[in-house]
Amino acid sequence: GAVVSQHPSRVICKSGTSVKIECRSLDFQATTMFWYRQFPKQSLMLMATSNEGSKATYEQGVEKDKFLINHASLTLSTLTVTSAHPEDSSFYICSAGPVRGGSYEQYFGPGTRLTVT
Amino acid sequence: DAKTTQPTSMDCAEGRAANLPCNHSTISGNEYVYWYRQIHSQGPQYIIHGLKNNETNEMASLIITEDRKSSTLILPHATLRDTAVYYCIVVYGGATNKLIFGTGTLLAVQP
Numbered sequence: 001g002a003v004v005s006q007h008p009s010r011v012i013c014k015s016g017t018s019v020k021i022e023c024r025s026l027d028f029q030a031t032t033m034f035w036y037r038q039f040p041k042q043s044l045m046l047m048a049t050s051n052e053g054s055k056a057t058y059e060q061g062v063e064k065d066k067f068l069i070n071h072a073s074l075t076l077s078t079l080t081v082t083s084a085h086p087e088d089s090s091f092y093i094c095s096a097g098p099v100r101g102g103s104y105e106q107y108f109g110p111g112t113r114l115t116v117t
Numbered sequence: 118d119a120k121t122t123q124p125t126s127m128d129c130a131e132g133r134a135a136n137l138p139c140n141h142s143t144i145s146g147n148e149y150v151y152w153y154r155q156i157h158s159q160g161p162q163y164i165i166h167g168l169k170n171n172e173t174n175e176m177a178s179l180i181i182t183e184d185r186k187s188s189t190l191i192l193p194h195a196t197l198r199d200t201a202v203y204y205c206i207v208v209y210g211g212a213t214n215k216l217i218f219g220t221g222t223l224l225a226v227q228p
Contacts, residue, residue: 004160034215043204044161044218093160095216105151106216108160 002028004096006109013084013116021079021112023094029074030096034106035067038091050077084116120144120207126223129199135192137222139205142186149208150181151216152190154201161204161218164190195226 003026013019023033032051036044048069050056056069068080077096081088091113097106122140129135141150151166165172165179167188172179178191192199204221208214 006160036218043220044155046215046217049215091158095160105163105166107163108153110160111158113158 002026002096002107004094004107004109006092006094006112008112009110010113011115013114015085015116016083018080018082019084019114021081021092021094021114023077023079023096023109025075025096025107028096028107030107031074032097033071033077034095035069035077035079036093036095038093038111044093047079081114084114086116089114089116120217121205121219123203123205123219123222125220126225128225128227129192129195131197131226131228132194135195135199135224135226137190137192137203137205137224138187139190140187141205141207144185144207145209147209150179150185150188151206151208152177152179152203153206153216154199154203155221156198156201164203166208195224197226197228200224200226 005024007022034049035047037047038044046059047062048056048058050069050071052071052074058064071077091111093111095106095108149166149168152164153161155161165174165177167179167181181188202221202223204218206216
């Protein structure tokens with residue numbers, strides 16, 4: 001099946017710094033990528049939708065200037081958490097889909113655990 | 118908001134069938150039912166989806182009622198590795214659109 005990777009898998013950063021998370025579709029081209037956040041013992045919360053070559057669409061309550069999304073190609077999207085604070089500590093997960101010319105399910109990355117100290 | 122209702126948790130004996138219900142009484146005609154699962158600290162995994170017909174693949178079967186207001190995901194022979202949170206999600210027009218996750222069902226497969 002289609003594979004999505006994320007890098008890094010875990011990151012610890014200091015308060016006030018910025019962190020970039022990469023999401024790649026390894027063996028397919030995805031027209032759309034999605035970014036989610038998940039706090040402990042909670043469900044996934046959609047943060048934003050990004051389409052290659054256009055600006056991301058953010059969900060209500062998600063600060064677009066804090067969570068910068070760049071979707072440079074059909075296989076790569078990045079999420080940058082700017083001026084990170086401890087409350088930004090969370091599990092960040094991306095998904096990609098649909099597979100161009102293929103099925104319609106979304107494929108998820110393994111997630112990135114961000115800890116802000 | 119999620120358009121589905123699922124039980125918070127369920128238990129199943131290893132080797133037995135696991136039947137996970139989902140209510141989606143406000144589903145519209147062009148909305149699909151998707152099932153994903155999330156094993157602890159991993160990204161969600163696609164299981165199966167359907168529109169109105171029952172579907173089966175190598176992982177599971179999906180039974181959708183005739184009125185489409187509810188569905189059941191069936192894992193025919195549950196193993197310990199099937200312990201996960203299972204999410205039933207209603208999606209407009211297929212997965213080209215965003216997935217809104219509800220609280221899901223924590224399935225615990227017991228030895």
